[in-house]
Amino acid sequence: LKLSDNLDSLTVAAQKLQEDYKETWELWVKDTEALKKELTKEMEEVKQKIQPFLEQFYKKWTEELEIYRQKLAPIGE
DSSP: OHHHHHHHHHHHHHHHHHHHTHHHHHHHHHHHHHHHHHHHHHHHHHHHHHHHHHHHHHHHHHHHHHHHHHHHHHHHO
16 A cells, blocks of 8 residues: 555656656757757758768779779789
8 A cells, every 4th residue: 555655656746747847848859859950951061062072082992993903803813
């Protein structure tokens, strides 16, 4: 019986806490969503800015690997 009373008290306290911080929680969720959208937008901008460098690096790397492969071809024969 005492355990049941303690559980009831805990439930009431949890519900009160939820009510007390409901507005704060909603604001936090709203701010977090806004921040997520802003960061997503910024990351997309960064991605667009570095894309040409990545493509250039990939092209150069591919060319260098092909040159290296051609140099090693006689060794493999």
